[in-house]
Amino acid sequence: MGKKQKGSPVVKxxxxxxxxxxxxxxxxxFLLLFFATLLLSGGxxxxxxxFGDRVDTFMDHYNSVIYNEVKxxxxxxxxxxPLASLLYKLCNIAIPADDYYSYVTDPSVxxxxxxxxxxxxxxxxxxxxxxxxxxxxxxxLCLLKKGSNAEKALFAAATLLSSPFLxxxxxxxxxxxxxxxxxxxxVLYNHENKVLRELGLISLAVAVGLKIYPLAFLLFFIAxxxxxxxxxxxxxxxxxxxxxxxxxxxxxxxxxxxxxxxxGFDAKRTTESNLAGQLDFKRMFFYTYGFTQRxxxxxxxxxxxxxxxxxxRYGMSAVCALGTIFTDKMWKRTMLIAAVIYGFPGxxxxxxLLFMVIxxxxxxxxxxxxxxxxxxxxxxxxxxxxxxIVRSGDGYSRHAPTKISSAAVGLIVLxxxxxxxxxxxxxxxxxxxxxxxxxxxxxxxxxxxxxNVKSAAAADASGAAAIGETAEPAAETTAETxxxxxxxxxxPAFAAAETAAVQAETPESCAEGGEAE
Amino acid sequence: MKLKGLKLDPKKAYYRQLFFFLMTVFALSFLGVLLxxxxxxxxxxxxxxxxxxxxxxxxxxxxxxxxxxxxxSVTAPFALLFYRCLLLFVPGSxxxxxxxxxxxxxxxxxxxxxxxxxxxxxLFSVIAIFLLFFALKALKKGSxxxxxxxxxxxxxxxxxxxxxxxxxxxxxTVALCALFIGGKDSxxxxxxxxxxxxxxxxxxxxxxxxxxxxxxxxxKRFIDAGKVLAVFVVLTVPALFIVGGGFAGAAKYIANIIxxxxxxxxxxxxxxNFSKCLINLFAGTSASNGLLFAAGNIFxxxxxxxxxxxxxxxxxxxxxxxLVCGLIAGLAPLCETHLLAFFAIPLAMFLDAEDANAxxxxxxLILLTLTQALVVSPDAAVHGYTRMFVTRLTGYxxxxxxxxxxxxxxxxxxKGLFRARKGDAAEGIGGKAQ
Numbered sequence: 001m002g003k004k005q006k007g008s009p010v011v012k013x014x015x016x017x018x019x020x021x022x023x024x025x026x027x028x029x030f031l032l033l034f035f036a037t038l039l040l041s042g043g044x045x046x047x048x049x050x051f052g053d054r055v056d057t058f059m060d061h062y063n064s065v066i067y068n069e070v071k072x073x074x075x076x077x078x079x080x081x082p083l084a085s086l087l088y089k090l091c092n093i094a095i096p097a098d099d100y101y102s103y104v105t106d107p108s109v110x111x112x113x114x115x116x117x118x119x120x121x122x123x124x125x126x127x128x129x130x131x132x133x134x135x136x137x138x139x140x141l142c143l144l145k146k147g148s149n150a151e152k153a154l155f156a157a158a159t160l161l162s163s164p165f166l167x168x169x170x171x172x173x174x175x176x177x178x179x180x181x182x183x184x185x186x187v188l189y190n191h192e193n194k195v196l197r198e199l200g201l202i203s204l205a206v207a208v209g210l211k212i213y214p215l216a217f218l219l220f221f222i223a224x225x226x227x228x229x230x231x232x233x234x235x236x237x238x239x240x241x242x243x244x245x246x247x248x249x250x251x252x253x254x255x256x257x258x259x260x261x262x263x264g265f266d267a268k269r270t271t272e273s274n275l276a277g278q279l280d281f282k283r284m285f286f287y288t289y290g291f292t293q294r295x296x297x298x299x300x301x302x303x304x305x306x307x308x309x310x311x312x313r314y315g316m317s318a319v320c321a322l323g324t325i326f327t328d329k330m331w332k333r334t335m336l337i338a339a340v341i342y343g344f345p346g347x348x349x350x351x352x353l354l355f356m357v358i359x360x361x362x363x364x365x366x367x368x369x370x371x372x373x374x375x376x377x378x379x380x381x382x383x384x385x386x387x388x389i390v391r392s393g394d395g396y397s398r399h400a401p402t403k404i405s406s407a408a409v410g411l412i413v414l415x416x417x418x419x420x421x422x423x424x425x426x427x428x429x430x431x432x433x434x435x436x437x438x439x440x441x442x443x444x445x446x447x448x449x450x451x452n453v454k455s456a457a458a459a460d461a462s463g464a465a466a467i468g469e470t471a472e473p474a475a476e477t478t479a480e481t482x483x484x485x486x487x488x489x490x491x492p493a494f495a496a497a498e499t500a501a502v503q504a505e506t507p508e509s510c511a512e513g514g515e516a517e
Numbered sequence: 518m519k520l521k522g523l524k525l526d527p528k529k530a531y532y533r534q535l536f537f538f539l540m541t542v543f544a545l546s547f548l549g550v551l552l553x554x555x556x557x558x559x560x561x562x563x564x565x566x567x568x569x570x571x572x573x574x575x576x577x578x579x580x581x582x583x584x585x586x587x588x589x590s591v592t593a594p595f596a597l598l599f600y601r602c603l604l605l606f607v608p609g610s611x612x613x614x615x616x617x618x619x620x621x622x623x624x625x626x627x628x629x630x631x632x633x634x635x636x637x638x639x640l641f642s643v644i645a646i647f648l649l650f651f652a653l654k655a656l657k658k659g660s661x662x663x664x665x666x667x668x669x670x671x672x673x674x675x676x677x678x679x680x681x682x683x684x685x686x687x688x689x690t691v692a693l694c695a696l697f698i699g700g701k702d703s704x705x706x707x708x709x710x711x712x713x714x715x716x717x718x719x720x721x722x723x724x725x726x727x728x729x730x731x732x733x734x735x736x737k738r739f740i741d742a743g744k745v746l747a748v749f750v751v752l753t754v755p756a757l758f759i760v761g762g763g764f765a766g767a768a769k770y771i772a773n774i775i776x777x778x779x780x781x782x783x784x785x786x787x788x789x790n791f792s793k794c795l796i797n798l799f800a801g802t803s804a805s806n807g808l809l810f811a812a813g814n815i816f817x818x819x820x821x822x823x824x825x826x827x828x829x830x831x832x833x834x835x836x837x838x839x840l841v842c843g844l845i846a847g848l849a850p851l852c853e854t855h856l857l858a859f860f861a862i863p864l865a866m867f868l869d870a871e872d873a874n875a876x877x878x879x880x881x882l883i884l885l886t887l888t889q890a891l892v893v894s895p896d897a898a899v900h901g902y903t904r905m906f907v908t909r910l911t912g913y914x915x916x917x918x919x920x921x922x923x924x925x926x927x928x929x930x931x932k933g934l935f936r937a938r939k940g941d942a943a944e945g946i947g948g949k950a951q
Contacts, residue, residue: 043606046636094556112849118626120682123570124559127681131646138650139665153651159641169639188933255550461561 017370018365019378020151026157026379030386037389041219041396046398048164048389051168061126061172062116064088065095069107072250074257076108079347081258082244083209084174089248091125111452126172128460133176140183145361155364157222163387168351174210175351180359181207182214184361186334186358189220196267203230205236212241212262212351213341216320220333223325270313272305276399279406280348280414285312287403317344326375326423331366335359335381336416339409350398353384353405360385376415383408530874532726532867532882533663539886540670549889554902561893561902562675563682565786568626574638574684577623578604579616586769587761591777591851593720594756594770596686601760603637605888638684648692654922655699656862656868667868671861674889675907680855686722687855695862698838713741717748719757725849728841731828735837778850782810787904789912790852792819795910797824817895819849820919827923836922839885843919854904857911860888861906877925884918887911 027230051057064080066091067073078085099121103113116122138156145155159165168175169482181203188200207214215237221230245255272286279287286309289300300308320340324333338355342348360381367374384405392399528575566572581592581600590597605610611633616624629632632928653668653781671677678686693715719726727749733742757767783806785797792813799809821844830839842859846852864885871878888911896903 039605043608043611043633043636046606046608046633050636054632055630057630057632090552093552094559096559097557114630115627117629118568118570120563120567120570121559124563124682125556127678128673130642131681133674133680134646135650138646142654145662149651149655156651157647160647165643166639169643170635181593195583200619274783299655426594 014068016372017374019087019367019370019374022375023360023364023378023382024154024158026382027386030382030388031158033162033438034387034389040192045389045396048076048392048398048401048405049387050167050398051207052398052482056111058117058126059086059114061091061129061174062122063112064174065122065125066104066107066112068092069104072254072257074249074254074261077110077261077264079258080174080414081209081241082254083206083240084248086244086248087129087174087210090131094125094128096121097467100481117407128254130172133174133180137180137183139177140180140187140247141357141361141384143187144183144358146429148363155361158385159389162354162357162385163401164354164356164385166349166387167349168354171351173349173351177352178207178211181210182217182355185217186330186362197229198232201233202236204233205240205330209240209244211240213345213355216337216344217323218423219321219337223327223333268346269348270309270346272309274456276397276402278286278348278350278352278402280313280424281316281410282309282345282346283348284316285309285411286407287406303448313344315338316410319413323420326420330357331362332377332416334362335377339412343410343413345388350402350404350405353409356381356384357445360492373419377412379413380408380412528874530878532871532878533659535879535882536864536868536886537670539664539883540674540890543890543892544670544673547893550893550911553755557635558893558895558902559896561580561904561907562652562678563893563904565904570626570682571629571638571684572624572626574641574686575626575628575684578607578637579612579628579759579910582612583758584762585771586766589773591770591773593722593724593753594761594766595718595752596723597757597760599686599722603641607633607636615635618761619681629836637842641684641686645686645688645692649688649695652692653861653865655929656695664707667865671858671889674858674861675911676855676858676860676889677892678891679853681856683853683855685853685855687853688721689857690719690726691861693722694729694859697729698732698862698866699934702787709741713744718752720745720749721752725845728844731825731841732834732837735831753829764815769828774850781815781851787817787858788852788854788908789915790844790849791820791847791916794912794916795820795851797912817848820916824919827926831922832933833870833926834927835863835870836926838866839881839922841865841920843915843922847914847919852912854908854911857888857915860885860915864889877921881918881921881925884914885916886920887914888918 032275034049038049053059062079064084065088068258069086069092070076073080073085074471086285099119103116103119103122141156141159142152145152149153156311165176185200185204188196191197191200204214204217207217218230218233221227221233240253245251245258245370270280270282272283272290275283275287275290286305287304289308308333317340320343323336327333327336337357338353339358341355342352345352363378363381367378388401389396389403390400392401392406446514539728547558547562573846575589580588580592581597582604585592585597611631615628615634617632617873628676629638636645642931650668650674653671654664657664659668677688679685697712697716697719698833700715703709708734716726716729719729726747730742733739733745747830754811757763761770762769765796783791783796785793785800789797795816796809796813804812824844824847828837831837831840839860842863845859846856849856867878867885869884871882892907892910893902894906895901896905898905
């Protein structure tokens with residue numbers, strides 16, 4: 001520690017983390033490029049950034065509000081959970097009946113008259129909804145993002161001008177609320193105050209009640225072995241997701257209908273012929289296959305393609321789940337959860353990428369290790385957020401930009417997969433050195449993982465941690481950098497390295513102690 | 518068992534509690550009534566043009582593409598330039614298809630259907646909401662919860678909702694003025710200069726925010742006031758030549774404002790400014806329109822002069838800010854409800870600064886709250902909801918507020934003067950005795 005190594009100031013400087021500068025410069029560049037391209041094209045290239053239907057702006061909101069005129073909206077193919085439907089029902093009530101029926105003849109029609117956007121009666125409830133939603137979102141963002149007020153404002157500006165946000169605003173989609181409540185959950189998840197922690201659990205239940213996808217955050221509880229919290233969370237989710245079916249709708253019948261609609265929607269979207277927009281995990285396979293087939297000529301039968309695509313979908317989701325469980329870094333966990341939220345459902349849409357705001361904020365605040373891998377992760381996260389205008393074929397459509405953001409998510413999962421494999425190999429190597437049997441050591445290691453022992457120091461000593469953020473900086477950083485980089489040794493990327501070190505020192509006792517958490 | 522929490526301390530002021538309680542009650546009752554009446558009560562809050570949502574934005578947007586001042590626009594040159602920049606996002610072919618004539622001051626509401634027009638609106642809304650959120654956050658002191666609650670209630674206040682529904686840029690102007698107040702006394706030079714620039718931009722967008730310079734002038738910060746004016750000029754003059762048609766455009770712009778003032782002076786259906794407060798009292802009498810017009814304007818001038826004098830005399834900053842906001846809304850040729858949004862600024866300053874327990878302060882707080890409160894009332898004349906009662910309530914409320922604050926400021930000043938004289942006299946006697 002005490003000795004300072006000589007080196008060029010540039011090299012020394014590069015050893016410090018510059019994630020914030022990297023992030024804000026990238027965002028600024030992409031935004032400049034986006035707006036400059038739009039302005040220079042006289043707005044004609046807007047087609048590359050927004051939804052294809054030119055008269056459908058805000059209609060996700062208006063359509064959903066109109067559907068809720070009928071007693072059981074699940075009979076008309078609604079896929080929103082009941083809490084979201086109730087929210088739309090309230091908006092529906094706020095529309096004067098005479099105006100409503102002057103535009104709507106049949107509430108069950110999938111796409112309603114776009115002319116209703118002209119009427120004040122329809123716009124007022126949308127204004128109320130939008131203001132409340134954006135306020136909750138901005139408040140949650142300010143809670144999540146640390147740093148000065150100016151930095152918070154800068155980050156908020158980057159988020160509000162991000163591709164997922166602009167797309168969400170154009171659609172009038174309600175994903176902003178689940179994202180906001182997920183942020184509140186992440187902020188309060190490890191809070192010292194019990195009441196606030198409980199509020200965090202309720203926030204997640206609200207998020208799930210509005211959009212279902214945030215269910216993936218339950219992996220947090222499994223990863224941290226907080227089973228009591230998990231049970232309470234499930235209880236809250238039942239209250240907000242299941243109970244409304246029985247109070248406001250037709251109970252099991254509505255529930256069945258919603259699930260049927262949801263699966264039907266999913267099956268309809270995840271087909272090989274539907275590759276124009278954003279790609280979920282399944283369609284990532286179809287797209288990659290189609291792309292490689294052109295060059296290699298390899299042909300796979302329809303049936304096998306479907307099988308491989310499903311393997312891809314479940315495999316990638318499993319990687320995200322395992323990655324979430326085996327990492328202690330919150331930004332990485334939330335990044336993988338955001339990836340699975342985006343990639344697993346068939347409804348992968350640009351606005352779902354708004355969930356990536358959570359890992360971005362956490363990354364910028366927490367990550368201190370300036371490794372290539374971390375820069376790569378940050379770059380890929382940025383690529384899911386920035387609005388890009390790229391020529392697709394003959395004109396400007398969302399085809400190419402959506403492929404870029406989809407590829408970014410795919411690469412994130414791929415790197416996580418490589419990390420998992422490397423972490424597993426390192427852990428296995430340590431186990432072999434200690435002469436422990438696979439299952440026993442694996443169980444012990446996993447249990448020991450959450451005991452706060454001198455894992456970091458042990459990891460350094462054993463040198464077993466070949467992957468993740470634990471070993472890299474410890475081995476390479478100069479004394480000066482090590483002073484700046486305070487946390488890396490205490491927060492290994494994937495627990496394998498950590499657990500190996502834990503075993504080396506306290507193999508059995510920690511396994512018991514792990515329960516205390 | 519004693520409920521200590523419910524015991525009121527006579528020495529302690531409960532302004533915050535009162536404000537949040539009142540705003541909660543107003544907001545909940547508004548939402549309750551809205552749902553109970555099946556949405557009809559919204560007509561007691563919003564403009565009477567049922568197809569006019571966001572049209573202030575779209576009209577200005579489209580108008581900025583043509584000869585705006587010849588079309589009767591009263592938008593400041595820099596604001597026109599701002600809209601012209603947003604219009605660049607709309608393909609020319611789309612504009613030609615949907616609004617072939619660009620010489621009108623009002624365009625078909627159907628433009629709201631198309632994505633090409635909605636994209637600039639989304640950008641505008643994002644900028645407005647972002648600015649207002651962080652400006653109010655910078656303005657309001659106190660705990661995080663208190664700040665968020667304040668921001669929440671201001672966003673959901675009557676003038677803001679009215680402004681959002683019209684698509685008015687007053688939201689941006691209020692945000693910039695709040696940034697000015699929040700940063701003008703900062704220890705950091707850059708923050709101070711940025712806040713001065715914010716006021717300069719607000720002035721360039723709507724002119725009247727320049728009245729906030731009184732806050733600088735009364736503290737003899739003439740250089741700072743000069744900086745604000747410099748920003749205003751730097752933004753306005755080039756904009757005038759780029760989109761406003763130069764000096765001829767400026768003359769037309771002033772003529773348009775005078776025309777709007779004359780046209781609307783006797784129109785009593787909307788929000789009341791100072792002159793309309795008087796005219797409304799005598800509207801049913803045999804007094805001629807000319808007489809009413811003259812009397813109303815004299816009255817507005819008197820109140821205006823008193824308010825300016827009181828703004829300079831006022832000891833407390835929130836009093837000066839409240840008087841400035843009163844001048845902005847009370848002297849506006851076409852006073853719209855969203856101009857009352859400016860009162861959010863003195864309200865925040867009042868809640869943070871005022872700690873002396875005085876009945877006059879409570880009345881002032883109630884009047885300030887009234888400018889923001891979500892109040893709707895039925896109108897028997899139309900068997901439904903109109904803005905008739907609410908616009909009268911807030912109009913006269915604003916007038917009483919300005920008079921009360923001016924009187925308090927004058928009284929405080931007189932007291933100070935009296936004390937100073939008494940002190941001088943005592944010193945004189947003491948000096949003689951010595």
